[in-house]
Amino acid sequence: MPSAFAESFTYENSKVKPDPFKLGIAGYTFINFNLDESLAMMKKVDVHYLCIKDFHLPYKSSAEEIAAFHAKLKENGITGYAVGPIYTKTRKEIDDAFDYAKRVGVDLVIGIPCMPTLIMLPKRQKNITFDMPSIIMALKINYTLMQKVSITSLKILMSE
Template structure:
């Protein structure tokens, strides 16, 4: 069995080789590269959660993604405001396409105050042209959101935020809130925050698989409230076992890296995470 160090080395060497080769991206619709080891039967699309780039403008964020060869982005509203015009949205998509990146979803978007916020969020997702919205709603408005997902045919994934979150601290609280609503309502499964709330994220991945639409892919230093986000191979979550479970359940969504350890300089940490993930997937072939 390969060690974590070998996983990291293998992946980072691949990133470095790709950078030296100076390979350009041809289109925003990736074929083989973005779908990790698709020829070997794996179908895990690695992405970046836009919040990882909260300290950076879009150009810098895309430059980092290009260096890492990660081609999917969950769009945050600090890069594309909810008030954006259709022309601004078109220009945004062109900029992504020019960097070989596809915006696959939007959010997280907070919707805790009014139905008007919900209406604006769904209109925004429709105009952006995505079929996934990550949201943080009030529980009182969940039936209304359920009607909206039917109207717009957009999946709505509620993000769990750990022990500090009084509404949705873990995957179970989200599942219990949506299980009797439209099947397009589910989870943006933040495995790190779930673990910080004392939950078993691997068991929850399998338990709630049919309602997990997106994953904020991360590790944490401890399975307690004091746990901090860290590189994938350095935390308490067994990432190889997690990836094996993804394979077992046939997960079809994105594994979206969200790196919060150093928001002012995320590239090295994100690159290590990508390399480690690639090494894990290679080891399962």
């Protein structure tokens, strides 16, 4: 089933080129749903990438639990591409967030540290490929809007 918001398009030479973008859903979108319900909704809208939130895969998950989680995603044609958002106030919480990402097997952390801990990030950020302060600002600015859009989207999905 194709996405409700994206359509394939044909270039003038009539060859369809693959879409260069991979659409994903923030795990927080599914805060009021269990993992099975969340995966069913993702299938319904034909989205295959999930940012993993701790209410579906707790921070203290064992290697076996993480493997089972990824197996369930794979069975449903979904890939976990990041973890977060993860709010941090201390150096230990930052280290724990990066540890969690490493154990889960993703290379993207959506992190929201408090201002005093921002100076700690460059030490942890050296092996990742995004600009964390930019992501933090985007999340803080759009947080309320994202909540409203997520709730509205889920109401539409549930009514179909």
